[in-house]
Amino acid sequence: MLLDWGYVAVFAIVGSGMVALPLLVIWLISPRSAYPQKLETYESGVPTIGQAWSQFNVRYYLFSLVFVVFDVEIIYLYPWAVVARQLGPFAFYEILIFLVILTLGLVYAWRKGALEWV
Amino acid sequence: MPWYLELLRAIGGTIVIFSGVAIVAAMFGVLLERKISAWIHSRLGPTHVGPRGLLQTVADTIKLIQKENIVPQNADYKIFASAVLIVPLAALLDYVVIPFGQTRWGPLIFRDLNIGVLFFAATSSLVVVGILMAGWGSNNKYALLGGLRSAAQMVSYEIPMALALITVAMLAGSLSTVTIVNAQSHLWYIVAQPIAFLIFVIAATAEVNRVPFDLVEAESELVAGYFSEYSGMRFALFQLGEYGEMFAMAAMAVTLFLGGWHGPHLLPPVLWFVIKLYALIFVFMWVRWTYPRFRIDQLLNFSWKVLIPVALANLVVTAFFVMVVHP
Numbered sequence: 001m002l003l004d005w006g007y008v009a010v011f012a013i014v015g016s017g018m019v020a021l022p023l024l025v026i027w028l029i030s031p032r033s034a035y036p037q038k039l040e041t042y043e044s045g046v047p048t049i050g051q052a053w054s055q056f057n058v059r060y061y062l063f064s065l066v067f068v069v070f071d072v073e074i075i076y077l078y079p080w081a082v083v084a085r086q087l088g089p090f091a092f093y094e095i096l097i098f099l100v101i102l103t104l105g106l107v108y109a110w111r112k113g114a115l116e117w118v
Numbered sequence: 119m120p121w122y123l124e125l126l127r128a129i130g131g132t133i134v135i136f137s138g139v140a141i142v143a144a145m146f147g148v149l150l151e152r153k154i155s156a157w158i159h160s161r162l163g164p165t166h167v168g169p170r171g172l173l174q175t176v177a178d179t180i181k182l183i184q185k186e187n188i189v190p191q192n193a194d195y196k197i198f199a200s201a202v203l204i205v206p207l208a209a210l211l212d213y214v215v216i217p218f219g220q221t222r223w224g225p226l227i228f229r230d231l232n233i234g235v236l237f238f239a240a241t242s243s244l245v246v247v248g249i250l251m252a253g254w255g256s257n258n259k260y261a262l263l264g265g266l267r268s269a270a271q272m273v274s275y276e277i278p279m280a281l282a283l284i285t286v287a288m289l290a291g292s293l294s295t296v297t298i299v300n301a302q303s304h305l306w307y308i309v310a311q312p313i314a315f316l317i318f319v320i321a322a323t324a325e326v327n328r329v330p331f332d333l334v335e336a337e338s339e340l341v342a343g344y345f346s347e348y349s350g351m352r353f354a355l356f357q358l359g360e361y362g363e364m365f366a367m368a369a370m371a372v373t374l375f376l377g378g379w380h381g382p383h384l385l386p387p388v389l390w391f392v393i394k395l396y397a398l399i400f401v402f403m404w405v406r407w408t409y410p411r412f413r414i415d416q417l418l419n420f421s422w423k424v425l426i427p428v429a430l431a432n433l434v435v436t437a438f439f440v441m442v443v444h445p
Contacts, residue, residue: 001232003124004229004230004231004232006124006128007124007128007131007214007228007229008211008214008229008231008237010125010128010129010132011128011131011132011135011211011214011228011229012207012211014128014129014132014133014136015132015136015207015210015211016203016207018132018133018136019136019202019203019206019207019210019355020203022183022351022354022355023199023202023203023351023352023355025183025351026183026185026187026350026351027187029183029184030183030184030185030186030187030350030351031184031186032186032187033186034186034188036191038188039188039189039190039191040190040191041190041191041192041193041256041257041258041347042190042258042260042341042346042347043258043259043260044341048192051192051257052256052257052258052259052261052262053254053257053262056262056266058266060266060267060269060270060418063270063273063274063418063422064269064270064273066422067273067274067276067277070277070426071276071277071280074277074280074281074284077281077284077433078233078235078236078284078287078293081284081285081287081288081293082287082288082291082292082293083291084288084291084437084440084441085288085291085440085441086291087441088441089441089442091441092437092438092441092442095437096434096437099430099433099434102430103427103430106422106426106427106430110422110423115418115419115422115423
């Protein structure tokens, strides 16, 4: 069990090294000839106006709120799914109640207009 | 096994998977995409470099290595530079749990984690972190819009995908990918779960930002989306991440629904896996050149108002059959 995650850790560490390797190579061999016009932020060829980090209407924030609710509930479904076959009919009705509450949440968000383009 | 042999094995496996994905998925995948798009457009595609243009991507990579490494003056350097590391790494972490075939010594997999499917769901959604960092760090309006769209899109399509994964886990009674493939030796799960398969493929297309869900990098409005400001090798690493993720999604669909390495005994198991993988990749590319792009509100509506209710209903029906009809 611990060995499994050791493998995953080695994968992540060696993997980051392998992804960083080409960046090291270009740092060593790529040409450098920067001037102000080249370092400007791209904006379809016209001079850049202001920063991108300004006040911006994020139209999708309600989706992310609903997502958090759903994702947390889905995490609870994974362990249930693994043992579903051994649990039998009673557990099915139990999980049905759970899923109905989940669906009610979706219906509520839908009726409230959280899933509309605002 | 002594610990240093385990360590060597893990490092060797990592190097094999990374170079394999870089060559097969990224380099060959880009060439395949260009050739298939040319074929669908009745063009020839790349023909000049190597026999029938086979070395085109190799030449492109060599060109990209020689390019200057531009970081825009206004960008947030730390975020801008580390996004490049996160996207390919998150895409490649998926390959930890993908079983490529069966050999005499056991299944050909980096590590058969007992929570394989959950691990896949977790790592495949890590890509969005890298994309958001790229969009924010570039300090470019197109990139920022692309990054924010990507967050909304990937978050929306993760739920139907997870619900489709759960039905398969329920049928097999396990989250380990090897057990799931072995459970399909008689009947592929695409037969038992056609709806879950469709939901998975649609959600996978959206998760890897391909047409018809490529709002994130819609070239007609956002230039190149979140990687507008990236050039040279950094751009190549994003490409690696994107194609690596696409191949990982296709490989997972093969593992979960198309019987993994199983097939008639005429061919070795690994070959069966590769054949199914490329058949699915072909479908992805075919879709790309067939359908127009969605609008962003249509895209989000489709996930929340069609895919999620259907996936929930599918889950309940599957649970009914597994737990009540055939307990």
